[in-house]
Amino acid sequence: MTVVRHATPADIPAMEALIARSGIELSAGFYTPEQARAVTRHVFGVDTQLVADQTYFVIEQDGRLAACGGWSKRSTLFGADRAKQGADPLLDPASDPARIRAFFVEPAYARRGLGRMLLQYCSDAAVAGGFRTLELAATMPGVPLYQACGFEIVEPIEITLPGDGGSVTVPLARMRKTI
Numbered sequence: 001m002t003v004v005r006h007a008t009p010a011d012i013p014a015m016e017a018l019i020a021r022s023g024i025e026l027s028a029g030f031y032t033p034e035q036a037r038a039v040t041r042h043v044f045g046v047d048t049q050l051v052a053d054q055t056y057f058v059i060e061q062d063g064r065l066a067a068c069g070g071w072s073k074r075s076t077l078f079g080a081d082r083a084k085q086g087a088d089p090l091l092d093p094a095s096d097p098a099r100i101r102a103f104f105v106e107p108a109y110a111r112r113g114l115g116r117m118l119l120q121y122c123s124d125a126a127v128a129g130g131f132r133t134l135e136l137a138a139t140m141p142g143v144p145l146y147q148a149c150g151f152e153i154v155e156p157i158e159i160t161l162p163g164d165g166g167s168v169t170v171p172l173a174r175m176r177k178t179i
Contacts (some may be wrong), residue, residue, distance in 0.1 A: 067103070071099060
């Protein structure tokens with residue numbers, strides 16, 4: 001049985017472990033191993049503000065954590081707690097896009113429609129919150145899913161992170177969709 005529910009603070013350790021596995025394993029073929037390690041270590045992870053806002057969700061399949069992700073009514077576009085800087089003000093649904101944030105699937109459950117299910121759940125919640133546009137920063141492994149779900153690339157983004165032998169550049173894509 002598949003269950004979608006709000007993430008709780010008690011879920012954070014299991015979500016962090018899932019995110020680490022997903023960030024490394026599902027990046028193969030999209031990022032070099034060094035890029036995957038850098039983005040997983042320095043950017044990926046839980047943003048506890050989303051958990052507190054009750055806009056972050058988990059999908060359980062047969063009682064096991066299979067995916068997590070959410071949407072946000074705050075200005076941060078991407079990154080875990082350790083990547084945030086400063087305040088994270090609320091967005092105005094009349095003029096700002098809601099954010100799709102931190103989607104990760106357990107590698108053993110990849111390509112079974114969980115990302116699409118979670119995206120629809122988050123889109124519906126954002127619409128209920130008054131938003132009419134969604135925006136996200138996609139990793140290269142996420143771009144195909146988001147394009148298949150109607151998102152368009154607005155601009156490429158590159159972030160420079162500490163790597164194993166110096167700095168490493170990791171490409172992302174800012175994407176948007178009208179809902």
